[in-house]
Amino acid sequence: MAPRENYLFYILTEVKWLFDSYVLAEKTENYDEMWFEFNNVPLKWNVPIGVQFDTLIGLTEKHKDLPWCLTFHYKGFPEEQVLRLEGINCFKFHFINSLKESQSLRLGSATEILANL
Helix, strand or coil: CCCCCCCHHHHHHHHHHHHHHHCCHHHCCCHHHCEEEECCEECCCCCCHHHHHHHHHCCCCHHHHCCCCCEEECCCCCCCCCCCCCCCCHHHHHHHHHHHHHHHHHHCCCHHHHHCC
16 A cells, blocks of 8 residues: 555565566666556646546546556556656655645745755
C-alpha cells in the first residue's frame, strides 16, 4: 500500500526488490527504462499516486478497483507519454524544487524549506 500523496518513484525500490530476482541482472539497475502502467496507460513519475488513481478510475468507481493493480515494466519505456526517470533521485529533486517554488510564491522566501533539508 502506498499513500495517495506519494509518488511512484518513492515505492520503486520496494517494487524492484520484489521482482529483481526474476529479471536479468543488467536490467535491474536500468532505472530510465522502468515504468508502471494501468490498463495499458503509462503512469507518470511526477504526478501523485492519488491524482493518477482518481483520473484513471474516477471517484465514483474507486471502490471496485481497490487495491489498484498496476503492471511494472523493466523495459519498453513509453517515451512519448511519460517523463523518463533519470536515476532514482531525479524526481525527488524535482519535488523539492516544486516545494521551494510554492513556498517562495506563498511566503516570498523558501528559507523554511531550505533550513529543513
